[in-house]
Amino acid sequence: MVIIPATTGQMGVLPGHVSTIAELKPGVLSVHEGNDVIKYFVSSGFAFIHANSFTDIIAVEAVPLDKIDANQVQKGLAEFTQKFNSATTDLEKAEAQIGVEVHSALSFALSG
């Protein structure tokens, strides 16, 4: 079973899942095989679940959790929260909000 971080929430995919295209948000993708779990952090992207029980994950960046630097994540979260509070234009606010979203997801991934 694979749990994917869809924009609509955590989604579990088992063999025989109905064909779906899901947009992914920054979050943890976990692959469960028996008792083994392998987790990856996905920066954003899509998941294509095909009728033949193959699922493709399309992401620009997907990293195993142990490659993430916790200090950088905390620094980034503080920096973007600050940027969000001081943002003026819509674009600045959106960029800062993306920063907060990604770093919060990273932080959550490391703590989970």
Add this chain to the structure above:
Amino acid sequence: MASNAAMPFWRAAGMTYITYSNICANLVRNCLKEPHKSEALSREKVHFSVSKWTDGKPEKPS
């Protein structure tokens, strides 16, 4: 398309999906441990030079 409701915040601010996705990817790359960080940043580096063409001849590239 349908109404403007329930649009993601980045699209409401005028950003395209690909801009959003690339920003997310860069943020994740910046939070990697070394040596993975420098590998990722060098992997995504793009080299390009731009040259204007006039009268069928290229000028010096900028």
